[in-house]
Amino acid sequence: MTATILVTCGHLQRHIGLYRDEIRAHGFDVNVPPLTGQQFGADDMANFLRDADVAIAGDDALGADVLEAGVSGRLRGLVRWGIGTDNVDKPTATRLGLPVFNTPGMFNHEVADLALGHLLNLSRHIHKMDRDVRQGKWTRFEGTSLNGKVSGIIGLGGIGREICRRVRAFGMQAIGCDVVTIPTSALEDVGATQVSFEDILDQADVIFLACALTAKNHHLLNATAFGRMKPGVLIINVARGPIIDETALIAALDSGRVAAAGLDVFEVEPLPAGSLLRCFDNCLFGTHSGSSTAEAIHRTNRASVDIALAMLGVKPDHLLSCNRIA
Template sequence: MSKVVVTPRSFAAHSDEPMQILLRNGCEVSLNPYGRIMTKSELVSMIGDADAIIVGVDPLDREVLERAERLRVISKYGVGTDNIDLRYAEERGIAVTVTPGSNTDAVADFTIALMLASARKLNEIDKACRQRNWSKRTTVDMHKQTLGLIGLGQIGKAVARRAAGFDMRILSFDRFRDEAYAAQHGIVYTESMDEVLKEADFISLHLPLTDDTRHLIGRAQFALMKETAVVVNTARGGLIDEEALFEALHTGRIWGAGIDVFEEEPPRNTSLLELDNLVIGSHCAASTVSAIDNMGILASQNLIRYL
C-alpha cells in the first residue's frame, strides 16, 4: 500500500472522486490536519515515509524533500511550481506533475472580476453604502479600453477572450509567441514590456515566479503607467514589489489594483490592507467548485499514473 499525503484544504471538498481514485488504487491517504498552509516542519513530520504527495502552495524545498526518503512523485494541485525545488526533485528522480487547464476558466473569471471591482471602486462604494452614504463616485471604464497582458499562456488567453466582450484593445508581451492565436483574436504582441505598461489601461500578470520574474513590477514600472491604470495579479506573489505597489496606490500614481497573490499570505506589509483602491483576494482565484473538482481529479490521476 502506498502512503499519500494531501495538503490542499479544498481537496475532495465537493466531490469524493479525487479521494476515491486514490483509495481504489490502494493508497493510504493522510490529509492536512491544520486547516491552513503547512509549515516546513509540519510537512517533514508527515512525509518522512510517504510515497507521494498532492501539494498546493506548501513549501517543498530541498530541506523538506531531503527528509522524504521514499517520495516518488509530487503531484501539484494547480500549475505553479515555485514552491517546489524542481532541481533537487530531478536529482532524486522524483516525478513532478501539474494540472494544466483545470482552473483556467476560474482564474480568468476572477481576473476580470478584479479589473471591474478596481476600476469601478466597488470596495469603496460598498463600504460607503453600508454607512448609509449614497453619494455617487465617478470611476473609470473597462469598455473599449486597452488591456495589457504580461504573459499569454492558457489563462492569459482565457482573459483575452473575455476582454473581447468588452470591446477591449489587447496588447501582450510574452517571450514565447503564439502568433496564430494572436492573429485570430486580434491580440497585438509588443516588442517590450514597457510598451504594454505605457499604453495599457488594465495590466494583468500571467507568469510563473522565477528568478527572472521576481519583482518584475517595481517602482520603475509603476512610473511608466497611466494614472488611471489598474494592475491585476492572479498569478504569483512576488511578481510585484509590494513596497512599490503600496507607494503607487497610496500616492495615486495608479488608479487601483486587484491582487489575489502575495509574497506572504496574509501580506507582510499590513498597510496594504488599509488601502481603499486595492481589492484583495486570499489566493482564491482558482477556488470554484468546478475548478476544485478538476484539480483534485487530475492531481489524483497524475499521482496514480506515476506510482
Template sequence: MDQRICEELGIQVRNTPNAFTLPVADSVMGYILAFARRQVWMDRAVKAGTWQKIPGKSLSECTLGVIGVGNVGKAVLRRAHAFGMTLLGNDIAPVATDFVAELKVEMTSLKDLLNRADFVSVNCDLNPTSWHLINAATLREMRSDAVLVNTARGPVVDEPALIEALKAGTIAGAGLDVFEIEPLPEDSPLKKMDHVMLAPHNSNSSPAAWERVHWNTIRNLLLGLDIPIDDFESLKTRV
C-alpha cells in the same frame, strides 16, 4: 521545487496544469469591472448615506495589458475581447500567431504595455525572470490613472514599491489576490487604502476546478505507480 534534484533522486514530479484557468480569469475581469464601473465605491457611499454618482468608464473605452500570455493570460484576453477592450500582451515566450490574430492582441514590450494600458493584469509564472518584475521603475512607467491587477504570484510584484506608488498616486489603484507574505500581515498599509481591493489568494475558487485538481492528482498518482488508467473516466463515475 528543485526538479533537477528530484530527477537525480528518481522522484517523479507531476502537476495539474490549467486547472484554475477559468476562475482566475473570471476574477481578473471582476477586478477590472469593479474599478471601471466603481460599484464597490458607490455601494459604500450609498450605505453611508451619500447619494453620489461616481464617474465610471466603459470597458470598450479601455486598454488592457496582460503580462504573461499563457493559459490564464489567454483566458483573460478572450474575456476582455468580448467587452471590446483594446488588447496588449507581453511574454518572454512566443505566443501563437493565430491566437494573436483572432483576438487582435498587439504583442509589445513591457515598457510600451505599461505606458498605454488602463489596466495591467499580471498573469505570468513566478521564476527568476519575473521576480519583482513589477517594481519601482516599472510602476513609474504606468499611467497615473491605471490599475494593477495581480492574481499570479505575490513576489512578481515588489510590494513595498507598490505601496509607495499607491501612496504617491503613481498609479490609481490595485486589485490584489496574492502577496509576498501570506496571510497579509495585519499592519500592511494595503489594508487601509481605499483604492485597493484585496482577497486572500482566492481567485482560483471554484468547486468544479477543485474537483478537476482532485481527479488529476489521482490520475498522476496512478501513472506514477504504473497502474493502468485506460478506463479512468469510467472510474470517476463509479466513485
C-alpha cells in the same frame, strides 16, 4: 507495506471523501494531516513525505531539504495541485530522480473571470458603493469607461489569453507580453497582439499579471516600472504576489501613479495585519482564490488523484499525457 498517498493540498483535503474509497479499493492508504493555515511548512512536509509513497501538495514548502527528506524515506512521486510550481525545487527533484507533475490548464477560465471581476469593481467603484449603501449613504462615484482603453497582459499562457478574450468583449485593446513567442493563430483567436514588456508599461491603461513566478521576474513591477506607467493605471494581479514589489506599489498608490489595484495574491500570505496596503480603499483584495470554483476544484482534484494513482501503477500510461515538470 501498503503504499500511501499523502494529501496536503487544502482543496483536495476538503473533498477527499469523494476519492478515499476509490484509492483504498486499489489497495492504497490515504494520509490527510490536519491543515490549519494555507499550507504546511518545511518541517511538517519533511516529516510527512518520509512516510508517503506519492504526495499531492499545494502551496506547501517543497524546497531541497524537504524533497531530500522525502526521497530518503519512501517518496517516489509528487503531484503539484494546480499550475504554480514556484514552491517546488525542480532542479533538486530532477537530481534526485523524483518525478513531479502539475495540472496546468485546469482553471484558465476561472482565473480570467476573477481578473475581470477585479477590473469591473475597480473601474466602477462597485465595492465602495456597496460599502456606502450598507452604511446608509448614497454616494455616486465617477468611474472609468473601459471601451477604447488598452489592457496589457503580462503572461500570455492559457490564463493570459483568456483575459485577452474577455477584455476584447468590453471593447478594449488587448496587448500582451511573454518570455516566449506565442503562435500568431493563438493570438488571433483571442484578439491580442504580442508586444514587449516596455510597450505594456508605456501603453496600458490596465495591467494584468498572469505569468508564472520565476527568479527572473521577482519584483518585475518595481519602482522603475511604476514610474514608466501611465498616470492612473490599474494593476490587477492574479498570478503570484512577489512579482510586485509591494513597497513600490504602496508608493505608487500614494502618489496616484496607480489609481487602483486588485490583488488576489501577495508577497506574504495571508496579507499581514500591518501591511500599508490595507490603508487604500482603492484596493480590492482576494485570498489567492482564482481557482476556487466548485467545478475547477473538482476537475483539478480528479486530475491530481489520477496522476497519483498512475504513479503507483494504476493505468501508468496515463502519465504520458500529463505535464511533468521534473
